[in-house]
Amino acid sequence: MPRKKTDDTTLDTSPPSDGDMLYSVFEDLCPTRLVLDRLADKWAVLILDRLQQGPLRFNSLKRDIKRITQKVLTQTLRKLERDGLIARQVFATVPVTVEYSLTPLGETLNEFISGLAHWAEHNIEAVLAAQAAFDAAAAPSTPANVTVHRL
Amino acid sequence: MPRKKTDDTTLDTSPPSDGDMLYSVFEDLCPTRLVLDRLADKWAVLILDRLQQGPLRFNSLKRDIKRITQKVLTQTLRKLERDGLIARQVFATVPVTVEYSLTPLGETLNEFISGLAHWAEHNIEAVLAAQAAFDAAAAPSTPANVTVHRL
DNA sequence: CTGTATCCTGCCAGATACTG
DNA sequence: CAGTATCTGGCAGGATACAG
Numbered sequence: 446m447p448r449k450k451t452d453d454t455t456l457d458t459s460p461p462s463d464g465d466m467l468y469s470v471f472e473d474l475c476p477t478r479l480v481l482d483r484l485a486d487k488w489a490v491l492i493l494d495r496l497q498q499g500p501l502r503f504n505s506l507k508r509d510i511k512r513i514t515q516k517v518l519t520q521t522l523r524k525l526e527r528d529g530l531i532a533r534q535v536f537a538t539v540p541v542t543v544e545y546s547l548t549p550l551g552e553t554l555n556e557f558i559s560g561l562a563h564w565a566e567h568n569i570e571a572v573l574a575a576q577a578a579f580d581a582a583a584a585p586s587t588p589a590n591v592t593v594h595r596l
Numbered sequence: 597m598p599r600k601k602t603d604d605t606t607l608d609t610s611p612p613s614d615g616d617m618l619y620s621v622f623e624d625l626c627p628t629r630l631v632l633d634r635l636a637d638k639w640a641v642l643i644l645d646r647l648q649q650g651p652l653r654f655n656s657l658k659r660d661i662k663r664i665t666q667k668v669l670t671q672t673l674r675k676l677e678r679d680g681l682i683a684r685q686v687f688a689t690v691p692v693t694v695e696y697s698l699t700p701l702g703e704t705l706n707e708f709i710s711g712l713a714h715w716a717e718h719n720i721e722a723v724l725a726a727q728a729a730f731d732a733a734a735a736p737s738t739p740a741n742v743t744v745h746r747l
Numbered sequence: 748c749t750g751t752a753t754c755c756t757g758c759c760a761g762a763t764a765c766t767g
Numbered sequence: 768c769a770g771t772a773t774c775t776g777g778c779a780g781g782a783t784a785c786a787g
Contacts, residue, residue: 562628
């Protein structure tokens with residue numbers, strides 16, 4: 446069976462379509478949302494990151510990205526290929542060889558991811574602290590000198 | 597009932613934990629992943645964007661972000677609050693009033709989102725073109741002078 | 748107004764088996 | 768080696784009802 450066109454994760458059918466603004470995050474066909482949806486995919490980011498160092502074969506990726514299944518790896522690679530972020534090259538060796546690499550477009554996106562990673566590492570402390578504070582306030586299991594009575 | 601500590605979407609229990617690298621996207625507790633997981637949330641980005649113009653009340657957000665349900669709005673606001681990205685202020689008016697606003701941390705993150713939006717709008721043409729080319733190659737329903745025979 | 752509590756449903760990741 | 772096909776369970780997200 447030939448490759449089927451899997452239109453999922455691209456756009457959803459927005460029934461009411463009550464909007465009259467164009468190209469907004471509030472619209473379903475917003476470019477930002479499309480990109481965000483790609484970045485939303487944990488595995489996609491992992492793959493993009495992995496390919497930063499150069500082209501890799503299918504099983505190399507599978508080995509590197511531990512705990513990813515063949516199916517999900519294939520699906521994610523297809524999506525990235527479809528978006529023009531990675532390139533797929535087949536070599537007619539005896540057991541066929543397939544190599545994946547970043548396209549120029551994929552490289553520019555990767556730069557953004559790097560920037561985001563930088564932000565994340567720079568601010569992770571603050572986020573973690575905020576979470577701890579929030580949790581402490583919400584669930585004071587034993588906040589300080591408070592005695593908890595249980596039946 | 598007091599607010600419960602909802603630890604979902606924060607970290608998952610990684611059973612094998614086969615990694616010996618620290619702070620990598622390959623680790624589950626990678627800062628980048630944490631941030632990415634927030635951005636992955638469609639509604640979260642929408643809220644962050646909405647708050648860019650200033651503080652908003654719960655129902656304002658609900659009205660602005662069409663098609664979001666109360667439950668999901670509340671959940672998302674809690675997550676963002678927990679991460680220290682937005683602040684929640686309660687006014688003891690007769691029907692209680694609650695206002696949400698960006699924290700400084702949230703504002704810096706928003707700048708990154710803006711950058712990403714810029715990239716998206718700049719490159720959406722290329723992505724769309726790549727998708728069209730991919731689909732055409734994968735599903736040549738009637739690519740050119742090809743006759744399709746059906747029973 | 749600003750939530751919480753339930754129930755319900757669809758979709759997607761994971762596991763598994765098979766193929767060129 | 769690099770996939771495809773199929774089944775399944777869990778859970779995020781929607782709808783709805785109710786409450787302080």
